[in-house]
Amino acid sequence: MSRPRTLILASIVWVVFFLVSSAPAAAFAQTESFESGFGAWVPDAQVPIDPNTGQPVAWHIVRSTVRAFQGIWSLEYYLDGRQDDGTIWVERTVPVGTTTVTTVHIDFYMYSAVKSNISAWAVVAYAGVANPETESQFAVIGYTNYDVGWLIYRYDTTVTPGPTTSIWVAFGYSVRWETIRTDYFDYVTVTTS
Numbered sequence: 001m002s003r004p005r006t007l008i009l010a011s012i013v014w015v016v017f018f019l020v021s022s023a024p025a026a027a028f029a030q031t032e033s034f035e036s037g038f039g040a041w042v043p044d045a046q047v048p049i050d051p052n053t054g055q056p057v058a059w060h061i062v063r064s065t066v067r068a069f070q071g072i073w074s075l076e077y078y079l080d081g082r083q084d085d086g087t088i089w090v091e092r093t094v095p096v097g098t099t100t101v102t103t104v105h106i107d108f109y110m111y112s113a114v115k116s117n118i119s120a121w122a123v124v125a126y127a128g129v130a131n132p133e134t135e136s137q138f139a140v141i142g143y144t145n146y147d148v149g150w151l152i153y154r155y156d157t158t159v160t161p162g163p164t165t166s167i168w169v170a171f172g173y174s175v176r177w178e179t180i181r182t183d184y185f186d187y188v189t190v191t192t193s
Contacts, residue, residue: 027193028094033186034063035071040092041188044170046134047079047086057081059088061172067184069109069150074186081175087124087135089172094190096161106155108171108188112145119177120145125155126170129162135174144173144183167192 032039043061050057057080064076079088096102104127124138132138141155159167169190173183 027191028096029189029191030094031187031189033068033070034073034075038063038075038090041075041090042092043088044091044132045079045086045088047088048083050080050083057083057086059086061088061090064184067111069111069186074111074184076182076184077173078180078182079173079175080180081121082178082180083175084178085175087138087172087174089124089126089132089138089170090185091126091132091168091170092190093166093168094192095166096159096164096192099161099163102159102161102167103193104155104157104159104167104169105191106169106171106188107152109150109152109186110144110173111184111186112148112151114145115148116145118145119179119181121176121181122174123153124172124174125153127155127157127159127167129159129164129167131168132170138170138172138174140174143176144181150186 045059047056059079062076063073065072068074106125120143122140123142125141126132126138142153
């Protein structure tokens, strides 16, 4: 083999090695439509105590066939907001292949029966290294009732995982009016890169 040809082949091998070794870690991407369970998602909440009962106010997040964006199942969120406080959400961990900055994208749908500023609640999301336990950890990414039908909500952020191999993601809503609400969330997609 001639010397120029050997140099060209060596250069190609070096470029391929450089590109492969400098490529970002494999990204995580998953969509859940709750057709066969919660997937890896788990309900959680921070709700106030009802002064009449001394117990936490009523809330739940359950699978429901009342309406769905995709398939026949969605998540039914119910929260007694008459104490003008409370946040409910579902959460899960997702793997990260790096200890440097990870870009996180979350999108999901929520059904709105009416378009109104009255009784609108904050729609919230979270991505971080800690398990979310309080409303203050969440970012407000929109409000309920801004239109009619299945509305999409999106959250983009960056997280520095540090020594961990996973991060937490979550989505839900927070009380903004003293009312009781039942709403439906569906078709969540989480991606990292």
